[in-house]
Amino acid sequence: MTVTGTWKLDPGCVPCGGSFRFGMGLTLTVGAGTSVTWTNRDEEPHTVVAGDGSFHSPGMGTGATFSHTFSTAGTFDYVCSIHPMMHGTVVVTG
Numbered sequence: 001m002t003v004t005g006t007w008k009l010d011p012g013c014v015p016c017g018g019s020f021r022f023g024m025g026l027t028l029t030v031g032a033g034t035s036v037t038w039t040n041r042d043e044e045p046h047t048v049v050a051g052d053g054s055f056h057s058p059g060m061g062t063g064a065t066f067s068h069t070f071s072t073a074g075t076f077d078y079v080c081s082i083h084p085m086m087h088g089t090v091v092v093t094g
């Protein structure tokens with residue numbers, strides 16, 4: 001199973017002080033074994049970095065994608081290392 005999401009700028013945000021949003025919502029719930037693909041739909045470069053270090057994308061320009069397969073159940077927080085106010089959570093159910 002593959003779930004695709006996007007990073008996009010919240011239209012209501014203030015530059016650099018507002019929130020960026022994971023395109024599918026701040027929390028994504030998937031089953032174990034799901035591959036999640038992030039696509040950068042913003043004009044700024046972004047990354048996807050797990051809080052526990054379990055995955056780390058390279059710098060992603062506009063249109064770049066990064067995929068990670070969540071094989072174990074748990075709650076995985078992630079941030080953009082360039083813009084730490086961009087964050088989200090993937091909840092993996094068994």
Ligand SMILES: [Cu+2]
Pocket residue numbers: 045046047080081082083086
């Ligand atoms: Cu960013």
